Amino acid sequence: MIVTLSLALAWVPGVALAAIDGRRRAAGWFAVAALVAQLAALGALTVLVLEDGPQELVAGSWPAGVGIRLRADALGTAFAAVSVAVLVAAVAAEVSDGVQTRAFPALALLLATGLTGLFLTADVFSFYVFFELSMICAYGLTSIGGRRGQEGAGLILAVVNLFGSFLFLLGIAALYHLTGTLEFDAVAERLAEVEPTSAALIAVVFLVAFAVKLGLFPFHFWLPAVYATSRPAVAAILSGALANIAAYGLLRFGGGLLPAELELASTALAGLGGVSIGYGALQAIGRRDTAEVLAYSAVGQAGYVVLAIALGGAVGFAAAATFAVANALTKALLFLSAGQRGAVMALGFAAGALSVAGVPATAGFVGKLAVIRTAVEDGGPVVVGLLVLGSALSFLYMFQAYQHAVWRGEDADAVPSRGHVVAVCGLLAATLVLGLWPEPLLAAGDQAAAAIGGTRP
Amino acid sequence: MTLLLALTVAVVFAAGTYLLLKADLVRVVAGVLLISHAANLTLMSSGLSRGRPPVAAERGDRVADPLVQAMTLTAIVIGFAVAALLLAIVYRVYVTHETVDLEDLSRHDARAAEERRAEEVET
Numbered sequence: 001m002i003v004t005l006s007l008a009l010a011w012v013p014g015v016a017l018a019a020i021d022g023r024r025r026a027a028g029w030f031a032v033a034a035l036v037a038q039l040a041a042l043g044a045l046t047v048l049v050l051e052d053g054p055q056e057l058v059a060g061s062w063p064a065g066v067g068i069r070l071r072a073d074a075l076g077t078a079f080a081a082v083s084v085a086v087l088v089a090a091v092a093a094e095v096s097d098g099v100q101t102r103a104f105p106a107l108a109l110l111l112a113t114g115l116t117g118l119f120l121t122a123d124v125f126s127f128y129v130f131f132e133l134s135m136i137c138a139y140g141l142t143s144i145g146g147r148r149g150q151e152g153a154g155l156i157l158a159v160v161n162l163f164g165s166f167l168f169l170l171g172i173a174a175l176y177h178l179t180g181t182l183e184f185d186a187v188a189e190r191l192a193e194v195e196p197t198s199a200a201l202i203a204v205v206f207l208v209a210f211a212v213k214l215g216l217f218p219f220h221f222w223l224p225a226v227y228a229t230s231r232p233a234v235a236a237i238l239s240g241a242l243a244n245i246a247a248y249g250l251l252r253f254g255g256g257l258l259p260a261e262l263e264l265a266s267t268a269l270a271g272l273g274g275v276s277i278g279y280g281a282l283q284a285i286g287r288r289d290t291a292e293v294l295a296y297s298a299v300g301q302a303g304y305v306v307l308a309i310a311l312g313g314a315v316g317f318a319a320a321a322t323f324a325v326a327n328a329l330t331k332a333l334l335f336l337s338a339g340q341r342g343a344v345m346a347l348g349f350a351a352g353a354l355s356v357a358g359v360p361a362t363a364g365f366v367g368k369l370a371v372i373r374t375a376v377e378d379g380g381p382v383v384v385g386l387l388v389l390g391s392a393l394s395f396l397y398m399f400q401a402y403q404h405a406v407w408r409g410e411d412a413d414a415v416p417s418r419g420h421v422v423a424v425c426g427l428l429a430a431t432l433v434l435g436l437w438p439e440p441l442l443a444a445g446d447q448a449a450a451a452i453g454g455t456r457p
Numbered sequence: 458m459t460l461l462l463a464l465t466v467a468v469v470f471a472a473g474t475y476l477l478l479k480a481d482l483v484r485v486v487a488g489v490l491l492i493s494h495a496a497n498l499t500l501m502s503s504g505l506s507r508g509r510p511p512v513a514a515e516r517g518d519r520v521a522d523p524l525v526q527a528m529t530l531t532a533i534v535i536g537f538a539v540a541a542l543l544l545a546i547v548y549r550v551y552v553t554h555e556t557v558d559l560e561d562l563s564r565h566d567a568r569a570a571e572e573r574r575a576e577e578v579e580t
Contacts, residue, residue, distance in 0.1 A: 151553060
């Protein structure tokens with residue numbers, strides 16, 4: 001029941017809003033209200049899942065094994081809740097500042113639907129359908145708005161990510177051909193007996209598809225142009241909500257469906273992650289524009305997620321999930337507070353910057369600590385050294401960005417509205433509370449890792 | 458049959474990738490579409506089986522796998538929506554920049570950036 005509710009609360013209003021001019025304030029606030037209601041439903045669902053275990057639902061009351069299954073476990077609900085929380089903040093800020101395009105509220109709601117659906121589905125093909133739904137909304141959000149170069153950036157985002165999506169579809173076709181089923185559990189069970197060469201090929205296809213979404217090093221080329229030209233709220237949605245798809249996908253498909261192949265590739269993946277951390281940090285240091293710094297910083301953060309997944313095991317997966325959740329909140333906070341006037345905005349940006357650098361009392365510290373702890377256990381001195389170096393560099397570039405953005409006030413020309421300030425306060429509070437009281441975050445991470453292991457035979 | 462399908466998919470995918478690397482945005486969109494069709498064809502061929510359509514099957518008949526057809530149909534609808542969206546964005550690019558050539562576009566952008574820099578120096 002509550003699984004259906006957490007989908008329908010965004011879906012129905014989203015479809016209704018598509019027919020209405022979203023520039024009207026009432027329409028905008030209606031979208032925010034719908035998202036808040038969905039967040040409440042997801043919060044209740046998360047509590048239920050953490051206490052009673054996974055919740056299942058077969059669509060259309062079909063018998064199990066025939067109908068499409070929705071399955072809410074700790075991994076899915078944690079990602080869904082944080083994505084919708086970021087969407088609430090970003091949409092509230094944008095609506096309060098004044099929406100400039102008529103499609104914005106509807107696209108944001110449908111994006112929330114797509115994200116929730118893909119985090120909660122137990123079926124590989126409906127994962128693809130929800131995934132495309134959220135990506136199409138993202139293409140729409142990035143390319144409308146009339147800022148300089150925005151259509152070009154939106155087109156790059158769309159073409160590159162569509163290439164990734166169709167690769168993913170090819171992977172699904174291969175998966176179905178090999179296993180004859182589409183349910184995550186059954187696929188994982190049957191893949192264990194499949195010929196290793198075929199499974200390895202599928203694993204590579206999935207890795208490329210998700211690495212493109214995540215912006216991992218050799219696949220990151222689209223990311224800076226898109227983040228730098230989008231509106232702050234849209235950039236916050238892209239980095240705080242949409243990037244979660246890739247982290248979730250790597251965990252679910254890599255850790256859950258293809259654990260043997262993941263182990264086989266762990267050295268290569270750790271290498272990619274390490275290069276991504278170094279490259280992102282060095283590029284970010286060389287940039288002046290805050291949005292570009294944050295974009296390259298996202299390339300570095302992608303490296304942390306992949307490195308944690310590569311180190312593997314329950315600890316690594318828990319670290320990856322914790323880091324991804326903390327990073328989503330931090331990035332949304334940074335994008336919403338960058339280039340805005342006022343003490344609250346400066347405070348928000350400072351807290352976000354410290355969180356990216358991994359300074360204690362922020363959520364970013366908890367995430368980074370989890371990754372570094374995994375590296376100490378399973379990695380080795382090189383990996384630990386790399387992580388610490390990456391953190392030091394991220395402190396450097398975030399401090400530079402803070403200097404440019406707040407002390408010199410170079411880009412601070414926007415006066416935030418009251419709703420924008422409240423949204424930033426909410427994200428700021430979330431970042432600090434999770435930093436000071438990390439138990440819920442760590443527990444969610446551990447349960448999420450257990451949920452991945454649970455789909456294994 | 459499998460070999461024939463595999464070759465067709467390979468040719469369509471290669472043609473799509475070739476078009477994707479062109480500077481003309483309309484060709485890029487066509488390339489994306491071709492790649493989507495290559496994926497659809499793979500999806501169709503992933504469950505090749507002979508038999509009666511499941512809607513008209515009698516008890517005891519061999520039935521063709523309907524799932525791949527349902528999936529392909531869904532994927533085609535998604536591809537259609539994506540194509541419409543991409544063409545709409547390309548049209549927006551044409552309206553604002555009066556060109557759909559990527560090289561012209563980056564030249565435009567470079568010139569605009571230079572003008573902005575000149576303005577900043579003046580002020």
